[in-house]
Amino acid sequence: MNYVDDKKVIELELKANDIRQSIIEMLVSAGSGHSAGPLGMADVFTALYFHLLKHDPKNPALVDRDFVVLSNGHICPVQYATLAHAGYFPVEELKTLRKFGSRLQGHPHRTKLPGIETSSGPLGSGIAQAVGMAIALRMDKKTNFVYGLVSDGEQDCGIAWEAAMLAGREQLWNLIAIMDRNNIQIDGFTEDIMPLEPLRAKYEAFGWHVIDVDGHNMAEIVNAVEEAKAIYEKPKMIIAHTIPGKGVDFMERRFEWHGNPPGKGPIDKVPADRQAEEALRELRTLNGKIRSEHE
């Protein structure tokens, strides 16, 4: 079923590209940080904050809001850029990323920045917190949804599966997890480091409803979340198949770009001093064209 029209899709795609540009600019300004994950999740974050979530950037504490828990805190540049473009704080502030005195800590801190629901970075714990939120909301008979944003690499962590078991037993209909399935982690490709597949079968065995989507196709992302909202009596796992570094050709699909900013990544394709400029140039030419089915 299609829950979103082409006009909206194009609007979201353009917004995602603005967010990608902000990610590149803030990473260059910071001189450190992660490139691949944030660029890969720009479409999912855009779909959430500009279409799917119940939230109010001018009132981040809105009682009826949906809760977004970012577990893999290292991709926070995409969350910061999305929150800024959504109006939680000035876009100009993105340049302070990782700098002394900034509200934009290297990994997100709940009490520093509006819109951040939890401090995160140490992997695996976010989904446990999302499960706790979902249980507490259900105790209070609330209908808010909890979105647990997780990575594939952190499926190595035992706590991720402890939380998955509990969510399955509790049949948490109000929990929607979205996994950034980009196949990379710091030391290499996930299936080389610690094989994760079959992820769908694993989560199904734990009592979850699993939906696979192209993580760069806005319509698919929106439709999957709407489907997830409509399914009761199970927690939902949307496996978003993404391309790490999406939008910048010389970064795409390369684990070497997991933890580096433009200017400090591999130099086999583009020299360090031209990486920032080249990344922004590529993004401009892609304006509104990131749609995987066109590839």
Added chain:
Amino acid sequence: MIFKNAQLHEDSLDIAKLEQKPTRAGFGEGLVEAGDKDPSIVALCADLTESTMILPFKKKYPARFVEIGVAEQNMAGVASGMSAIGKLPVISSYAMFSPGRNWEQIRTTICYNEQPVIIVGSHAGVSVGPDGATHQAVEDMAIMRVLPNMTVVSPCDMVEAKKAILAAAVLRKPLYLRLHREKSPIFTTLATPFEIGKAEIFFDSDASACDVAIIATGPLVHNALLAAGELEKLGKKVRVINCHTIKPLDEKTILDAARMARHIVTVEEHQVAGGLGSAVAELVAREYPVPIEFVGVQNRFGESGDKNELIEYFGMGVSHIVSAAQKVMNRSNQ
């Protein structure tokens, strides 16, 4: 003599006349009372509902109880999430596993995140007994004490443990509550003052003079009282302080004692590194350096045995406290 204002049991120095119950029992009673008063209190347990005394709460409030299974890391994270929605979660396991196994989740998702969660570590110390070293947490206060935003409370008997959980429920901050499995003498009363962060004088030979101050925490406070009685018979003037809150430390009460006694003995069922003794030493070294002797576990793992055997074997008996006091009084202050 027993300090009058402490309002201890009238036979507090006569162990034969004192009723004995474990501190965890006081917690179990107090949690139900706290739950009656505050509907936001929820309880989580890692497959140890009966022995951690969460069971009465679970029976009375089943909808406010979450069984987590043997997954202490998840328990801490889930509790943080529930706290974010406005609950006050009380998480419970053996101290060896929580906070022993889930320290990073407690640090990041509870303390750094500033989410109020009460972490209840039961079966602390070597007095757990026959289970042996794997189940004898003697490092828990150290790893909790170093965390910013954390409060650490170690009650001395069952009555105080009940007061502690009730006070913790009102405080609504990240808090570690240390409990013990085995029965221990109930020597405080309902009238004994208790305030988190405020140490209490339990024994004071002379309000204006003192030879040695014994600063103790947990059920070993009772051994400290017995030791003080013996030292008094030897002509020494002694002050015993029940330091139930390891963090934040009651600096005034401890420094007043340091200035008057100029010799300190610390007593805890915990490694001497990192716990009460270290906290007192850090304060005294900074503000008013005096010699200190540390009664506690001396950089060793526990053993199987019964409670009293082990307390003696690891050097935390009454005679050991008396010896430590005599030793510290013989050390020069200069």
